[in-house]
Amino acid sequence: MLIVFKYLLTDLPFIDFSFVTMKKNTKKERFFAESLKLIHEKGFKATTMRDIASKLNFEVANVYNYIDSKNALLETFLFGMQDEFHDSLDEILDSSYDPKEKMHLVVSSYIQITSKRPYEQALLVNEWRNLKAPKLQEFIQRRKEYENKIKILFQEGVDNNQFENIDVEIATATILAALRWLYKKYIDSTIKINSLEIEKQLTRLIFNGISSN
Amino acid sequence: MLIVFKYLLTDLPFIDFSFVTMKKNTKKERFFAESLKLIHEKGFKATTMRDIASKLNFEVANVYNYIDSKNALLETFLFGMQDEFHDSLDEILDSSYDPKEKMHLVVSSYIQITSKRPYEQALLVNEWRNLKAPKLQEFIQRRKEYENKIKILFQEGVDNNQFENIDVEIATATILAALRWLYKKYIDSTIKINSLEIEKQLTRLIFNGISSN
DNA sequence: TATTTACATTAACAATTGTTAAGGTAAATA
DNA sequence: TATTTACCTTAACAATTGTTAATGTAAATA
Numbered sequence: 001m002l003i004v005f006k007y008l009l010t011d012l013p014f015i016d017f018s019f020v021t022m023k024k025n026t027k028k029e030r031f032f033a034e035s036l037k038l039i040h041e042k043g044f045k046a047t048t049m050r051d052i053a054s055k056l057n058f059e060v061a062n063v064y065n066y067i068d069s070k071n072a073l074l075e076t077f078l079f080g081m082q083d084e085f086h087d088s089l090d091e092i093l094d095s096s097y098d099p100k101e102k103m104h105l106v107v108s109s110y111i112q113i114t115s116k117r118p119y120e121q122a123l124l125v126n127e128w129r130n131l132k133a134p135k136l137q138e139f140i141q142r143r144k145e146y147e148n149k150i151k152i153l154f155q156e157g158v159d160n161n162q163f164e165n166i167d168v169e170i171a172t173a174t175i176l177a178a179l180r181w182l183y184k185k186y187i188d189s190t191i192k193i194n195s196l197e198i199e200k201q202l203t204r205l206i207f208n209g210i211s212s213n
Numbered sequence: 214m215l216i217v218f219k220y221l222l223t224d225l226p227f228i229d230f231s232f233v234t235m236k237k238n239t240k241k242e243r244f245f246a247e248s249l250k251l252i253h254e255k256g257f258k259a260t261t262m263r264d265i266a267s268k269l270n271f272e273v274a275n276v277y278n279y280i281d282s283k284n285a286l287l288e289t290f291l292f293g294m295q296d297e298f299h300d301s302l303d304e305i306l307d308s309s310y311d312p313k314e315k316m317h318l319v320v321s322s323y324i325q326i327t328s329k330r331p332y333e334q335a336l337l338v339n340e341w342r343n344l345k346a347p348k349l350q351e352f353i354q355r356r357k358e359y360e361n362k363i364k365i366l367f368q369e370g371v372d373n374n375q376f377e378n379i380d381v382e383i384a385t386a387t388i389l390a391a392l393r394w395l396y397k398k399y400i401d402s403t404i405k406i407n408s409l410e411i412e413k414q415l416t417r418l419i420f421n422g423i424s425s426n
Numbered sequence: 427t428a429t430t431t432a433c434a435t436t437a438a439c440a441a442t443t444g445t446t447a448a449g450g451t452a453a454a455t456a
Numbered sequence: 457t458a459t460t461t462a463c464c465t466t467a468a469c470a471a472t473t474g475t476t477a478a479t480g481t482a483a484a485t486a
Contacts, residue, residue, distance in 0.1 A: 027463075043342055045258040049444060059465060061446080070444065100424075126339075129256050154423070163423045170414045171423060173398075174391045181390040185382075201383045209422035210367070210376045210384060211313075240433075262474060272435060274476080283474065 031056060031066045035073060040122045040187075044074055044130040071132055078128055079135075081120040082142055084113055089149060099157035103175075106150070107203055110179045115195045118186035125180055147172060178206055244269060244279045248286060253335045253400075257287055257343040284345050291341055292348075294333040295355055297326055302362055312370035316388075319363070320416055323392045328408045331399035338393055360385055391419055 034055045039047045049070060053060045067073045088109040092102050114121045131139050151172045157163035163171075179202070186193055247268045252260045262283060266273045280286045301322040305315050327334045344352050364385045370376035376384075392415070399406055 043258070045256070046343075048442080050442090058463085060444090061466085062464060064445075065463065103423075126342075129339075130259075157423070161425055164417065164421070164425050166417060166423065167410075167414050169398075170411070171418060173394050174415065174418050175423070177390040177394040178387045181386050185386070197380075198383070201380050202387065204377065204379060205384065205387050205422065207422045207424040208377070209418065209420045210316075210370070210379065210388070211420040212374055212377050261472080263472090271433080273474090274436085275434060277475075278433065 028066055036077060036119045040119050044127045074127060074130055075135055077120055077123050078139060081124045086146060088113060089146060093149060099153055099160050100162040102153055107206060108199055111195055111199050114182050115186055118183040121183035175206055241279055249290060249332045253332050257340045287340060287343055288348055290333050290336050291352060294337045299359060301326060302359060306362060312366055312373050313375040315366055316370060320419060321412055324408055324412050327395050328399055331396040334396040388419055
């Protein structure tokens, strides 16, 4: 099954995030890119506005030329990334593929998004707890919706006899956990990573496990 | 394969952590138990010494009757838990079971430790970043050692033809990721969780994946 | 009985932090 | 040319935080 190329060769209508990650030299783009890396490395709470200013070689007050508050900075990264995952999942679920094919596509698109924005993914995994009162609940709610869609997809596969009759919650949590660690590989690796190979290996693990027989 | 019961029926020489989790009513035990939960709920950085004192209905200064510093509190939880995982892994690896049996035992003991100390496990997963300069490196080093042991075990299984020839790093990261999320289930669930059933399902996922054929 | 232990208080400290005020300069735009 | 935009500065603020000092009391222990 190589419908996978759909995701490698075409560009989905993802939200334009380029101002965050692209390495153009406008100040604003540098601000978001450097902030993102700093927050990833030190953690959101441990990263001060002065740290960010220092990294960009200017004074603290200038940070507020680019963002309204420290919390708004985190929200920008987190909700932008969350939207991207949701949009790609919805497109897959709206298609006419069968459950197993859809699950393959979920894995494929998840890897692709992670490969494009490993630092944003790191924040999504590790820093969402730092969101404040109204935004935090919103984030958790949307994440639950995402997980529910995966649950439903898995259940359809079970009903379909394409998937083993495993507890839906455990299966969903495990599948997502198997994908969620991947950003580390993209961030840490010194060599260029072959995402197609990653997809092949991860797909094999998720669908067939480690046993040889 | 039900060698699993080895871990359910006997008590390994785990480090005595009871002062942390047991619900006796001595002040010191309450202090550690409530601190642990608070740090889990709010995050280490967001939990203040005053939060802890407030939870225990006394003044801030009293916190220092039980622990030398805020950092020492985190270190106590993290290194105690890390020791527990290491000890149980080493015992398995030192046995004469074959790689596949050993991997089953790793899953089994991991689940057992998680079920006994879900809150400590939550800190191990989410709060280790807050360790300071010498302790942080020590922690990371030990974790790397743990992962390396799993890698070697997996490779032995590949050489043995018991496991599929999957990239060792990817397989190891995925197996551990599949186990690491589990603390949430133990913390969030209102009903008593059947760890044997969890073990059955997770083992099936890790060894055979979700596919039915 | 004398003393240590366990537990508690109030008060203060120095450092760090997010944020704002008030103002300045040079280039782009109208 | 007049004005807006993008970018920068110094200075200060109020709040929060980990930690310590000095002191007290009742129970357990020697």
